[in-house]
Amino acid sequence: MSVTESKAKTPAKTRKKAVEPAEAAALKAALEAAQIELVPLSALVKSPLNVRIIPYPVESVREMADSILAVGLIQNLVVHSLPDGLSGVAAGGRRLAALQLLLSEQRIDAGYLVVVKRVSDDLAVVASMVENNQRAAMHPAEQISGFRTLSEQGKTPAQIGDQLGYSSRHVQRMLKLANLAPELLALLAENKLDVEQCQALSLENDPVRQVEIYERVKAQHSYAPAHMLKRAITDTEIGVNHSRFLFIGREMYESAGGVVREDLFSAQEGDGTADGVLVERLVQEKLESAALAIELQEGWSWSLAREGAVRNYGDDREHYLLLPEPEAQYTTDEQQRLDELYATQEATETFEDEAAIQVLIDEIENAASIRAWTPEQKSTCGVVVSLYDGELCVQRGVQKKPQNEAKEGQGENGSSGSLHVVSSKPDVTEGISAPLLKKMSSERTLAVQAALVQQPEKAVALMVWRLCSCVFDYCNTTRHPFVMRLEVHHSGLTSEAPTGKRGQAWLSLMQEKARLEALLPDGWKKDFTTFFTLDGQTLMSLMVFCTACSVDGVQTRTMGHTTQSDLDGVETALGFHLRDWWQPTAENFLGLLSKNQIVGALKEAGLSGAASDAGNMKKGDAASHAEQWLSGTRWVPAWMRSPDAQPDVAEGEATDSDDHTAHAA
Numbered sequence: 001m002s003v004t005e006s007k008a009k010t011p012a013k014t015r016k017k018a019v020e021p022a023e024a025a026a027l028k029a030a031l032e033a034a035q036i037e038l039v040p041l042s043a044l045v046k047s048p049l050n051v052r053i054i055p056y057p058v059e060s061v062r063e064m065a066d067s068i069l070a071v072g073l074i075q076n077l078v079v080h081s082l083p084d085g086l087s088g089v090a091a092g093g094r095r096l097a098a099l100q101l102l103l104s105e106q107r108i109d110a111g112y113l114v115v116v117k118r119v120s121d122d123l124a125v126v127a128s129m130v131e132n133n134q135r136a137a138m139h140p141a142e143q144i145s146g147f148r149t150l151s152e153q154g155k156t157p158a159q160i161g162d163q164l165g166y167s168s169r170h171v172q173r174m175l176k177l178a179n180l181a182p183e184l185l186a187l188l189a190e191n192k193l194d195v196e197q198c199q200a201l202s203l204e205n206d207p208v209r210q211v212e213i214y215e216r217v218k219a220q221h222s223y224a225p226a227h228m229l230k231r232a233i234t235d236t237e238i239g240v241n242h243s244r245f246l247f248i249g250r251e252m253y254e255s256a257g258g259v260v261r262e263d264l265f266s267a268q269e270g271d272g273t274a275d276g277v278l279v280e281r282l283v284q285e286k287l288e289s290a291a292l293a294i295e296l297q298e299g300w301s302w303s304l305a306r307e308g309a310v311r312n313y314g315d316d317r318e319h320y321l322l323l324p325e326p327e328a329q330y331t332t333d334e335q336q337r338l339d340e341l342y343a344t345q346e347a348t349e350t351f352e353d354e355a356a357i358q359v360l361i362d363e364i365e366n367a368a369s370i371r372a373w374t375p376e377q378k379s380t381c382g383v384v385v386s387l388y389d390g391e392l393c394v395q396r397g398v399q400k401k402p403q404n405e406a407k408e409g410q411g412e413n414g415s416s417g418s419l420h421v422v423s424s425k426p427d428v429t430e431g432i433s434a435p436l437l438k439k440m441s442s443e444r445t446l447a448v449q450a451a452l453v454q455q456p457e458k459a460v461a462l463m464v465w466r467l468c469s470c471v472f473d474y475c476n477t478t479r480h481p482f483v484m485r486l487e488v489h490h491s492g493l494t495s496e497a498p499t500g501k502r503g504q505a506w507l508s509l510m511q512e513k514a515r516l517e518a519l520l521p522d523g524w525k526k527d528f529t530t531f532f533t534l535d536g537q538t539l540m541s542l543m544v545f546c547t548a549c550s551v552d553g554v555q556t557r558t559m560g561h562t563t564q565s566d567l568d569g570v571e572t573a574l575g576f577h578l579r580d581w582w583q584p585t586a587e588n589f590l591g592l593l594s595k596n597q598i599v600g601a602l603k604e605a606g607l608s609g610a611a612s613d614a615g616n617m618k619k620g621d622a623a624s625h626a627e628q629w630l631s632g633t634r635w636v637p638a639w640m641r642s643p644d645a646q647p648d649v650a651e652g653e654a655t656d657s658d659d660h661t662a663h664a665a
Contacts, residue, residue, distance in 0.1 A: 031119065045082070077115070147175050237275060307387070309384070456544040571642045584626075601637065
């Protein structure tokens with residue numbers, strides 16, 4: 001179980017003890033005895049003893065700065081002397097950040113006098129922890145840092161708990177977490193690990209192995225729940241009936257020096273356990289051997305053995321691309337043999353016979369599937385071998401993405417330790433709800449369909465391209481939104497899109513549909529030869545319209561990951577701009593956002609003045625206000641346009657700077 005005291009909860013639900021007067025006497029006496037000092041802002045820095053390590057929210061610092069500018073600094077800061085002559089702020093970090101913000105904005109100068117009280121180094125830590133805990137429950141990483149500092153000063157867990165109002169048991173638990181690998185503590189501070197996971201990892205004393213276990217469990221499951229981390233540490237032996245042991249076999253295990261611990265009292269004959277560490281090593285060696293054999297036999301450019309299969313989400317999405325499996329091409333003899341096997345299987349009367357025939361069928365189909373991969377594909381792709389439910393899982397056609405994409409955004413101070421944390425591009429849809437994402441991507445899809453109808457040459461070219469990709473390249477091509485089966489999703493699109501059947505794109509599509517439907521020959525639904533009577537121009541128009549209607553760019557969110565929009569490339573090819581078909585209004589978009597998102601939209605459009613005004617309004621008024629201002633721009637949310645498209649905010653910037661007063665009035 002996680003430590004309740006590490007969570008931010010209401011006072012009624014926490015187990016934190018109230019600070020007794022006697023326990024806080026030293027700090028109270030020191031503060032009462034301390035003389036008020038006026039210290040220039042330039043002489044104040046955040047104290048290294050300040051336990052606050054989580055950055056303050058930008059909004060809270062801004063609010064504090066505005067308050068200080070309006071009425072002055074109401075509460076003094078608590079400082080202690082530093083060796084370089086400066087004063088370290090132990091309590092009052094948010095106030096210091098607000099003052100420094102005002103200084104950066106040149107609204108106060110470096111000589112601004114700040115009211116402080118000075119305490120000893122020992123009491124500076126106590127003052128910092130007491131203040132931070134009064135404001136809100138301290139982050140677990142901050143508790144660990146603060147408790148460790150006090151412990152290094154010679155205080156016992158009981159003394160630390162008495163000073164700060166925690167149980168000694170809680171302090172002991174948090175001090176145990178202080179022995180975690182620095183990389184793991186950094187993840188805790190970033191909320192990428194929770195206390196429960198850290199408690200499980202702390203069962204292992206070796207920091208290097210802590211990181212190894214975390215990475216292995218995360219690789220197996222794409223996440224690392226605490227119970228699985230604990231199991232990976234404490235379960236050093238596995239049963240001989242475990243799928244991983246069965247995969248390597250007892251002979252291979254004992255040949256490597258392994259000893260099976262037989263359970264003579266088990267009701268199941270032959271039951272026992274084996275060394276889990278040795279089994280893991282042998283499993284990896286067998287996977288590596290299988291991967292290399294497939295690479296050499298089939299001619300792939302590289303091979304990889306790993307714990308779990310490559311996924312289309314999480315870290316794997318940043319590093320790998322899974323090509324679609326090509327359609328198997330059977331020889332005449334193979335097809336004849338398959339037909340015979342299917343007929344025989346259909347006539348069998350027992351499951352055993354059916355299963356035996358299925359093995360033969362699978363062998364033929366697998367051989368044909370492997371043969372379908374082209375030499376060109378093998379020269380740029382590899383094969384990944386993993387273990388799934390005790391069986392080999394082979395993934396062919398795995399393409400490595402350029403490493404600079406995976407490393408993009410990694411800071412110059414990135415860790416080079418054993419824990420590799422991938423820094424990926426931020427999700428542009430972060431903060432956008434899944435329902436809103438689906439609504440607006442439906443709106444966007446209808447607009448692209450309508451735009452495609454107006455560019456017939458490109459529509460036909462795209463349709464022919466899609467057909468050729470299947471005929472000449474086994475449907476292996478770049479990402480695209482064309483569903484050439486053919487599926488039309490107008491009902492779903494109009495039910496999701498906020499403009500529904502009133503939108504400009506939908507009305508344009510229906511106008512063209514009505515025109516073309518009138519040109520269709522009588523009886524065409526039951527006689528395809530009637531289309532032989534249509535002239536070339538009519539056939540061209542029908543191809544264009546049907547191709548456009550095949551576009552499907554609706555985005556969803558699965559397991560916390562947003563699907564990539566397939567519309568990006570098409571929009572770039574068409575020179576498409578969503579504002580030609582859709583205008584953001586309070587009804588169809590802005591009213592569906594939070595007030596902060598409305599303010600952010602105005603800022604993104606270059607309307608900083610209007611954004612500032614919206615911040616002081618109620619949400620409904622802010623949405624209407626934003627509609628008025630955005631009507632004069634070509635702004636489109638970043639997550640509703642192609643990454644190659646440049647946001648057109650020049651007109652909005654001019655309006656904001658030249659006519660802000662008029663709009664506000």
